Amino acid sequence: MSDNTTIPEPSAVSDHTSSSTAIAIVLPSLFAIVLVILIAIAFLLPRINPAESAESKEERRKKRMAKLDKSVKAQNFESWARRQSDEHPDVPVVRNPLCVICLEEIEDAAQxxxxxxxxxxxxxxxxxxxxxxxxxxPLCHRPILQCPKGQSAVQRPEDSASNLPVAAMV
Ligand SMILES: [Zn+2]
Ligand SMILES: [Zn+2]
Incomplete structure (x- = not known):
């Protein structure tokens, strides 16, 4: 009599253990799948983004250089010096000044x-x-790109047209 009530049915025991085993297998593997997907996304996203940002950075650099070319025209030193002495007769232009970036003299024919x-x-x-x-x-920290006439992007107290230092003063 007492045996029947205390010992559980063998089948019930095995059912219970098999369902908990299934949960023990399914849940971790679900977690593993989700984890793999998350890792895959984490790996893929940065691989896509730097390529795009590198491209757009290169694009921006090109636009920037085009802007520079438009704003500050390249010319040879001789014609620049001639124009400067016409436009600013009060500011002496020294021949063959030093380029402070490469520390070499600027020849008359140099671009x-x-x-x-x-x-x-x-x-x-x-x-x-x-x-x-x-x-x-690099010398005076004024903006390289020219602002439209009559405007100044960066107003500095020392900015005054009559007090401009000349490249040649280096
Ligand atoms: Zn140089
Ligand atoms: Zn300067």
């Missing part, structure tokens, strides 16, 4: 870019400088 601040650099040197996202003149 240069003369900034609005009257600082002069080899075209190649300034292009390298500007393409590395430098916005300002």
């Amino acid at each position: 240069i870019r003369g900034l609005g601040c009257l600082h002069v650099f080899h075209q190649q040197c300034l292009d390298d400088w500007f393409s590395r996202w430098n916005e300002y003149c």
